[in-house]
Amino acid sequence: MDITLHKSQIVNRQSKITITGSKSESNRLLLLKALYPEFTLENISNSDDSNLMTQALISDSDIIDIHHAGTAMRFLTAFLSIQEGKEVIITGSQRMKERPIKILVDALNELGADISYTDNEGFPPLRIKGKKLTNNKVSLQANVSSQYISALLLIASRLENGLELTLEGDITSIPYIKMTLALLEEIGIETSFIENTINVKPNTQHPTPNTQNPTTLIVESDWSSASYYFSIVALCGVGTEITLSSYKENSLQGDSVLVDIYKHFGVVSTFNDNKITLRKETFNVQPLTLNLQNAPDIAQTIAVTCFGLGIACDLTGLHTLKIKETDRLVALKTEIEKLGGEVDITDESLHLSPSEKINKNIPIATYHDHRMAMAFAPLALKTNIIIEDANVVSKSYPTFWEDLESIGFKITK
Numbered sequence: 189m190d191i192t193l194h195k196s197q198i199v200n201r202q203s204k205i206t207i208t209g210s211k212s213e214s215n216r217l218l219l220l221k222a223l224y225p226e227f228t229l230e231n232i233s234n235s236d237d238s239n240l241m242t243q244a245l246i247s248d249s250d251i252i253d254i255h256h257a258g259t260a261m262r263f264l265t266a267f268l269s270i271q272e273g274k275e276v277i278i279t280g281s282q283r284m285k286e287r288p289i290k291i292l293v294d295a296l297n298e299l300g301a302d303i304s305y306t307d308n309e310g311f312p313p314l315r316i317k318g319k320k321l322t323n324n325k326v327s328l329q330a331n332v333s334s335q336y337i338s339a340l341l342l343i344a345s346r347l348e349n350g351l352e353l354t355l356e357g358d359i360t361s362i363p364y365i366k367m368t369l370a371l372l373e374e375i376g377i378e379t380s381f382i383e384n385t386i387n388v389k390p391n392t393q394h395p396t397p398n399t400q401n402p403t404t405l406i407v408e409s410d411w412s413s414a415s416y417y418f419s420i421v422a423l424c425g426v427g428t429e430i431t432l433s434s435y436k437e438n439s440l441q442g443d444s445v446l447v448d449i450y451k452h453f454g455v456v457s458t459f460n461d462n463k464i465t466l467r468k469e470t471f472n473v474q475p476l477t478l479n480l481q482n483a484p485d486i487a488q489t490i491a492v493t494c495f496g497l498g499i500a501c502d503l504t505g506l507h508t509l510k511i512k513e514t515d516r517l518v519a520l521k522t523e524i525e526k527l528g529g530e531v532d533i534t535d536e537s538l539h540l541s542p543s544e545k546i547n548k549n550i551p552i553a554t555y556h557d558h559r560m561a562m563a564f565a566p567l568a569l570k571t572n573i574i575i576e577d578a579n580v581v582s583k584s585y586p587t588f589w590e591d592l593e594s595i596g597f598k599i600t601k
């Protein structure tokens with residue numbers, strides 16, 4: 189379904205939006221709950237990816253199709269490898285079959301797993317014969333995707349001797365690794381991360397480490413989803429406010445760095461009572477230079493904000509973008525250039541030149557990538573824009589379009 193976003197204004201200058209739980213935290217906690225059922229979860233993400241994760245964890249089918257859900261694919265590969273006596277094929281969308289997984293499969297097999305490729309070496313689908321993993325030390329390349337590392341950490345406490353993981357090379361997306369370790373600690377598992385070595389202590393006895401004190405874990409709302417509101421406020425007039433719930437100042441999510449980044453565009457954030465209010469203030473228009481190695485999922489949002497404001501930007505640390513839902517660097521260049529911008533990309537960077545106009549009524553292709561749809565939507569504050577295959581947002585934020593309508597966006601099918 190393609191939709192048209194007509195040139196819009198935020199109706200209520202003090203709009204409020206509630207966003208559901210972080211997709212990243214949810215997918216970790218769902219897996220941990222499958223290993224340690226005693227704790228309860230609140231504010232789990234309503235995203236397709238988390239629903240797929242939930243279903244896959246209880247599936248007794250011998251084929252699991254995880255569609256476009258990258259974290260679920262990686263985390264389940266580790267989970268299924270320790271389900272003794274079970275044999276499963278895990279597959280996904282056409283794009284998933286192009287997203288590399290060899291680094292994780294090699295590490296699991298070195299630990300003693302039995303995982304093979306049904307089609308192309310290095311890529312899903314995988315045939316996984318669940319068994320007891322007997323080794324406890326492994327090294328892996330850390331500059332391709334942190335999801336491989338989190339996947340290993342999530343099952344580590346269930347291995348006989350725990351896990352000692354040595355990370356080779358530059359470590360990408362570090363906040364996601366720290367999030368995994370923090371959640372393990374929250375349920376009582378001991379971990380350490382010193383220089384390039386991570387240790388997780390075993391916890392093979394039943395039930396959970398925290399049995400005497402069963403825990404309810406409340407998932408903080410999704411900061412990547414919040415990024416689109418930072419962009420909206422940045423593109424609005426001075427005085428516009430949007431309040432988002434439920435957020436905290438000390439987040440486990442690396443994308444909370446938005447608070448600092450968007451000061452550059454005059455967006456001032458105030459925390460109060462688990463809510464964050466974004467307010468547009470006057471600001472000095474200046475080019476933006478930023479390394480996003482720790483927060484790759486907000487690269488599209490930031491590039492489009494800069495384009496909407498006519499500001500130049502130099503974004504680096506983007507090497508993981510080409511293996512996500514689509515090659516996000518190529519997708520950004522193609523779509524911003526349709527709108528009249530000028531973009532240069534390398535394998536890990538994006539340069540946007542300053543611009544003065546935005547072409548009207550341009551159809552934006554989304555390439556099965558939720559973040560393409562959501563990142564371009566705020567431009568409707570400047571001009572009419574068409575978003576192709578708009579349902580793609582359900583991968584992480586199913587009510588995105590309704591929420592935009594509630595604050596004044598005019599949308600027709």
Ligand SMILES: O=C(O)C1=C[C@@H](OP(=O)(O)O)[C@@H](O)[C@H](O)C1
Pocket residue numbers: 211212213259332333334335338360361364484485508
């Ligand atoms: O662990 C996670 O929840 C994620 C890690 C990041 O992936 P990479 O480490 O591959 O950059 C991020 O882009 C993805 O959306 C979610």
Ligand SMILES: C=C(OP(=O)(O)O)C(=O)O
Pocket residue numbers: 237256257258259260485512513559584
């Ligand atoms: C990259 C993303 O997700 P995944 O890797 O889990 O498919 C994302 O949500 O931006």
